[in-house]
Amino acid sequence: MxxxxxxxxxxxxxxxxxxxxxxxxxxxEDRPILEIxxxxxxxxxxLNRLxxxxxxEYVETLLLDLDTPEARSAAVADIRAAMETLP
Structure with missing residues (x-):
C-alpha cells in the first residue's frame, strides 16, 4: 500500500x-429516529466506500504479480475470496 x-x-x-x-x-440527545x-x-x-x-487496491496489487499461470490462478482465487466480503 x-x-x-x-x-x-x-x-x-x-x-x-x-x-x-x-x-x-x-x-x-434523544434525537428523532429518522435523524438517527x-x-x-x-x-x-x-464503510462500503472504504x-x-x-x-x-488489493486487486491492483495482485495483478502486478501475474507472471505465471499459477500466479494468475492464485490471484483469481484471492479476488473471489475478497469479493465475498463485499456487500
Missing amino acids: SGGSKDQLIHRAAIIEGHVRAVKRLFQ LTQLSAVRSS QHVLFE
Whole structure:
C-alpha cells in the first residue's frame, strides 16, 4: 500500500469514526429516529466506500504479480475470496 493511499484510507476511516460518534450523540440527545437512521445510512455508505477502495487496491496489487499461470490462478482465487466480503 502506497503512502498516499494509506493516508487516504486512514482519512476515510476517520470520517467513519466521526459518523459513528454522531450516532452515539444522537441517541444521547434523544434525537428523532429518522435523524438517527439517516446518520446510520451515512455510516454504512462510508464503510462500503472504504471497503470498495481497499478492494480495488488489493486487486491492483495482485495483478502486478501475474507472471505465471499459477500466479494468475492464485490471484483469481484471492479476488473471489475478497469479493465475498463485499456487500
